[in-house]
Amino acid sequence: MRIYLDNAATSWPKPEVVYNALDKYQREVGAAAGRGGYRDAIEAQRVVAAARREVAGLIGAADPNRIVFGGNCSDALNLSIHGVLRPGDHVVATVCDHNSVLRPLAEQTRTRDVAVTYVGCDGGGYVDPDDVRRAIRPQTLLVIVTHGSNVTGAIQPLAEIAAVAKTAGVLVMVDAAQSVGHVAVAVEKLGVDLLAAAGHKGPLGPSGTGFLYVAPGVENQLRPIRQGGTGIESQLDRMPDELPTRYEAGSLNAPALAGLAAGVKYLRERTVGEVAAHEAMIINRLCDGLRTIAGVRVYGPAPGQPRGPVVSFSVAEYDPQEFAAALDSSCGIQCRAGLHCAPRMHEALGTTALGGAVRMSPGWSTSPADIDRTLEAVAAIAGA
Ligand SMILES: Cc1ncc(COP(=O)(O)O)c(C=O)c1O
Structure with a gap:
């Protein structure tokens, strides 16, 4: 038996239509897409164009050509x-950011005299837009927000933070790795300049799929960081x-983009919010259950606060890696433990010295029975 609770790393399983595509x-x-005029090269180009349309539709972008494909979200963040x-x-960045934001920023600090201010968060993992406003200086070019935390699941008040940045005339960049596909994201409505997912x-x-949305006009400030063949000019x-x-x-990774188009189409064909509503029910069942187990401490949003399908917790007397390994070996429950590539977030939660936390991230196909089995296993291993 396998209960996969690591969808924050990568989603599994995929809908059947994705494998088929x-x-x-x-x-x-x-x-190859965009590299020839013969029939199948044109078909390849059509498939990639369809993937751009699906992704643009998913994030509320009017022009599919503003979706730039890359290998993963880190690629998109490095480019931006x-x-x-x-x-x-x-x-201005935040303590909630992932290493795929923190490390490119650290490289910029080391080599290009770029300065970064990291805004903190509250106990639920939420950033206060007023703290972002206070951190903006005359030299600030960019505010970076991790929309959904890959540690706590907290969904940041993006509209408010984007409004603060816009008022100050600062670009807004969003790391949407943990929000796109889970919660509604509307880049144009929000005034987001760059969104990586x-x-x-x-x-x-x-x-092998990731993308960057580039808002109209931002291309004038965004240099290509990689050069090579394009099939045109x-x-x-x-x-x-x-x-x-x-x-x-x-x-481009055209076969994977064919699969991505199918995955996004699958999501968009559900009734509005169907997948999100299922995931919300599942994560609430998991969090509510974890909170009742003696010795378990759940981090992040309080019940009812905006969140995605990710939760981290620690278990008294247990090293997180050992606990995750016990879940896998005894019950086939697959989840992640440690710092989750987000060292500042664990610092803010006070979990660094504990070796991080155990993270569970259910997905679109996780059932209530999977959660109930998981809760039983957590309670049994914790000795509750
Ligand atoms: C918040 C966040 N940003 C960025 C990334 C990087 O995504 P990728 O593995 O697609 O590069 C992750 C991956 O887990 C993440 O959780």
């Missing part, structure tokens, strides 16, 4: 951070100006 592409299309910052810029998590696409010694090609050097 990948397989069909590999067997029947096979050509290294592409937009200039020496001397200041950035993983195709292989909430959007239910295969591994080959006479130029630089990347073409057009989006998305300007930021997509080399052949």
Whole structure:
């Protein structure tokens, strides 16, 4: 038996249509996208264009060409951070950020004289928009927000934070790795300038998919950080100006994008909020159950606060890695333990010295029975 509770790392299983789309592409299309005029190359291009339309629809972007594909969310974050910052810029980020934000920022600090202020969070894991406002300086170019925490599951008040940044004339960059596909995201309505996400998590696409949304005009400030073949304007010694090609050097992972299109379509074809409502029911069942087990301490949002399907907890007397290993070996429950690539978040929660926490992240196909079995196993191992 396998109960997979690591959907925050990557979603599994995928809907059947995703496996079928990948397989069909590999067997029947096979050509590189955007690289030829023959029938199957055109079909490849059509498949990629369909993936862009699906993703644009999912995040409320009117123009699919503003979706830049890459290998994962880290790729998209590297492009946006290294592409937009200039020496001397200041950035407002938060303690909730993942290493795929923290490390590019640290590199900018080390090599390009960029300064970063990390805004804290409250006990539930929420950032106060007023703290963001207070951290903005005349040199601030960018506010970066991790929309959904991969540790606590807290969903930040993005509209309020974006409004603070807009009022100050500062760009808003969103790490939506843990929110897209789980909660509604509307980039244009929110006034988001750059939004990075993983195709292989909430959007239910295969591994090797990620994307960056670039708002109109932001391309004038966003340098391509990788150069290479694009299949168009080959006479130029630089990347073409057009989006998305300007930021997509080399052949795209077209089979995976075929799968991503199918995954997003699957999500969008459900009634509005159907998957989100299921995930909310499941995560609440899990959190409520964990809170009743003696010796278990649940971190993050209080009941009723905005959250995604991620929860972290610790168990008295237990090292998180040992606890997760016991869940796997005794019951086939697969979850993650440690710092979850978010060291500042664990620092803020006070869990660093404990070796981090145990994290469970159910998904679209997790059943109430899976949660009940998980709760029984947690209670049994905790000795409650
Ligand atoms: C909040 C957050 N940002 C970024 C990432 C990086 O995503 P990827 O593994 O697609 O690069 C993750 C991955 O877990 C994440 O949780």
